[in-house]
Amino acid sequence: MSDSEIDSVPNDDSCDCAIVGGGLAGGLIALALQRARPEFRIRVIEAGRTIGGNHRWSWFDSDLSDAGRALLADFRQTDWEGGYEVRFPKYRRKLKTAYRSMASTDFHEGLLRALPEGSVILGRKAVGLDARGVDLAPSQYGPATRINARSVIDCRSFKPSAHLKGGWQVFLGRHMRLQEPHGVENPVIMDATVDQLAPHGNGGSYRFVYVLPLGSHDVFIEDTYYADDPLLDRNALSGRIDQYARANGWENGTPVHHEAGVLPVLTGGDFSAYQDEVRIPGVAIAGARGGFTHPLTSYTMCVAVENALAMAEQPDLSGEQLAAFFDSRARRHWSKTGYYRLLARFLFFAAKPEKRVKVFQRFYGLREGLIERFYAARSNTFDKVRVLWGEPPVAIHSAILAMFKSGPALKSEKSDRGVAQAALDEELQTEKRP
Incomplete structure (x- = not known):
């Protein structure tokens, strides 16, 4: 896809539903809506150059309903039917639940295949949202643009707020291609036998390494820790990944890509006040910004799929009704969790x-x-x-x-x-x- 295609906005500047934020939540809502109502004109607006950024999503097969599995079925995935492992100082355990993983590149390509041409607008930042549409910032390919929409859904990333309390989950991952087979059969979703000190020297944390065997010669290693502050020390975490790779005989691997993140771990707060802070009248809010996350694990796949399927079943997609729909779901999710x-x-x-x-x-x-x-x-x-x-x-x-x-x-x-x-x-x- 050329830069001009990425930044171009369709000549028809109106649509039925504008989704701002092309992460997991926004992409799945667009897909579910397209399958349920193919006549609808959808626009997915993402400031980055790709849908989903540079990330990997993983989940237990038991997390999803049959409808949820069907929603993800056309995306390329890596499957481990043999289950997964965890490792702790006192024991190692093999669990038999099937495990799935999907790279953001496959999510991006799958979504572009599934949605009609012109539905995805990349490389354009939304600078204004309201109940009637979205204002896009100018780019090197065109001036500021207004996209009119019958309904608007805000699926941008989590917004830090004084109304929410908690800690942080920080991680850096590296996909490596090895010269020799690594011999790992199943994912190790927690190897907590590693040193528990925080990498930036501010005392302890809960730290573990996450390992995915993506192929006979490909392995994904991620260093993760729960900490009191959101400091992401890339050099320290990269060094820890080097150390883990050497300990497993993978030091000669070639890096394929890296990913990093800082995620909130919620311990409390005033959710109503947070909703008031992020709310835009008449605009629905989904994804992490809407509070749709697991408070302790920061896991979102289940609720993202459920929201997408529920959205596609709504008989009225006008802005006010849709905003109220997601607002109510968010309050129930907060109470439930x-x-x-x-x-x-x-x-x-x-x-x-x-x-x-x-x-x-x-x-x-x-x-x-x-x-x-x-x-x-x-x-x-x-x-x-x-x-x-x-x-x-x-x-x-x-x-x-x-x-x-x-x-x-x-x-x-x-x-x-x-x-x-x-x-x-x-x-x-x-x-x-x-």
């Missing part, structure tokens, strides 16, 4: 940073079905009791105190903008895999 925010408070406020590994080590020793439902934010009453019942991984008095804490605001200070906010602005249209 309160339990996971409680667990996030235990993680950040009851466990010492270097001891947070014990929380996940205990959790992954529980029943497999419970673990699956947890990541999909579908824990039943027994699951919730079982996670808290038994020998606790944190001190009881610390856990009680943590219940009544909300944590620091998820808002980067000006002094952090060179590192944290840049990552949030550019790389938050991703999700954390389980």
Whole structure:
């Protein structure tokens, strides 16, 4: 695709639905809507040069309904029917649930194939949204442009806010192509046997390495940690990936690409106030900006698929009704996920940073079905009791105190903008895999 094709805006500057933000949420809404109502004129507006940015999404097969699997069926995916592994200081465990992964390049190509020509507008930044349309900034190929729309959906990345509280999940991943087969059969979604110190020297964290065998000679390695601040130290994390690769005999691999992200881990806050802060009258808000994320894991695949399918079933796509529809779904999601925010408070406020590994080590020793439902934010009453019942991984008095804490605001200070906010602005249209 040439630059002129990327930046071009269709001559017809009106549409039925304008989706601003071409991440997972926006792309899946466009796809579901196109399949349900092929007569609708859809525009997906993305400031970047590709849909989905430079990321990889992964999920358990059990996370999705049959309709959800069908929605993703035409995208190229890597599948591991044999399950996955976790590794902790006290044990290693193989779990049998099938695991899936999709690269953003395949999401981009699949969406361009599925949507009518002219539906995707790349490389154009939306500088104004309202109930009637979207204003695009000028580019080297054309002046400022107005796209009129019957409904507008804001699927841009998460907006840091003083109304939301919590910590951060920071990661850097590298896809490597090796000269020799790596011999890894199944994904290792948590290798927490690594050093638990935060890479930038501010004490401890919960750190783990995530490994995907993408082919006999291709492996994806990601260094991830839960920390109290959103500092993304690329050099330190890259060095840790080098160290992990050497330990596994993969030091001669050729890098194929890198990805990075800084994701919020929600421990509490005033969600109504946050909605008031980000709300644009008559504009629907979906994706991470709308609060559609797992508070503890930052996982979004399940809710992104569910929102896309629910959106496609709506009989009235006018702006006001659609905005109210997503507003109501967001409030229900916030209420539904309160339990996971409680667990996030235990993680950040009851466990010492270097001891947070014990929380996940205990959790992954529980029943497999419970673990699956947890990541999909579908824990039943027994699951919730079982996670808290038994020998606790944190001190009881610390856990009680943590219940009544909300944590620091998820808002980067000006002094952090060179590192944290840049990552949030550019790389938050991703999700954390389980």
